[in-house]
Amino acid sequence: MQAKLALADGTVFTGRGFGATGETTGEVVFNTSMTGYQEVLTDPSYTGQIVTMTYPLIGNYGTTPDDQESTRVQVAGFIVRELTRVPSNFRSNNSLDGFLKASNVVGIEGIDTRALVRRLRVRGSMNGILSTADLDDASLVKKAREFPGMEGRDLVSEVVPKQAFKWQNGFGEFADHVIPSRPATKRVVAIDYGMKWNILRCLTQVGCEVTVVPGTATADEVLSHNPDGIFLSNGPGDPAAVGYAIDTVKNLIGKKPIFGICLGHQLLGLAFGAKTFKLKFGHRGANQPVRNELTKQIEITTQNHGFSVDPSTLPSNVVPTHINLNDNTLEGLKHTSLPVFSVQYHPEAAAGPHDSSYLFEDFRKMMG
């Protein structure tokens, strides 16, 4: 079935539809991971985004319930150069095509993803529409231009869990070598703004008993669980638009040890009085080089973000700890006297390298 992808700049790509039929709008972004498409698809931070993979052949190993990063597919749409027809893996119980169909998410294959990504790199992330229903170029471009975009949008409220719950699972025997499992000795409240489950597995793995609370929780609600430490999760949209979450973080600083990842890092920066801005085309992939400013070591990291904390706006008692070596943007910060730190990238990987898994150990040590 024919499908079209139209960008707000007027470019139209024609390919074949896969997954569900229909029409979807979103910010078109690219991910440079060679593997990990299921983790990308189910990462709630991609809410409102149509994701294209730069790796040309996607779907090789199918999909499996074990690789979910949340309950469902979260991307608005999916773009690949070539969809694997015959997936093969002992863990797989569905094809990528079947997985997207079951999730009612539209995909397109057979377009020149290299040309698309070059356009996004030169002009910046762009709004777009993916459709198997409307194939009229002018009408599609008009609809792409009407999409409101990411800036100023609170998408967290669309993906937070309805209520608090306990998380019980570590890696299991399949990945126990990455972080050896320890008995739970610390109590952590993880504030869920659209959390990737591998973060919860990592926290459990290093010996934390984790209670997950919705990202709309107040500081009093968080503290009522009497945690040893507080974790701030990743999540979708513009961090500056989530005022209620920034207020909560402000009221938690100084009360308990805090560790933030991605949106959690941005909210922490905003709570400290710093500013965030939108990157030209963001960082999404499993091969982003980061320098740890404390050890001077280089970590290859997994990333997925479109916004960034401006380090020049940090107060003097908050210092940069990690820098992205592709564009020198801020990748981590810590308070000089309080037990508070965060990273912009994803130490839980899923998928990606495990260079940064030490941060979960650091958090556990910080709790005493």
Ligand SMILES: NC(=O)CC[C@H](N)C(=O)O
């Ligand atoms: N993965 C995340 O937490 C993303 C944070 C934020 N939504 C951004 O795009 O920058």
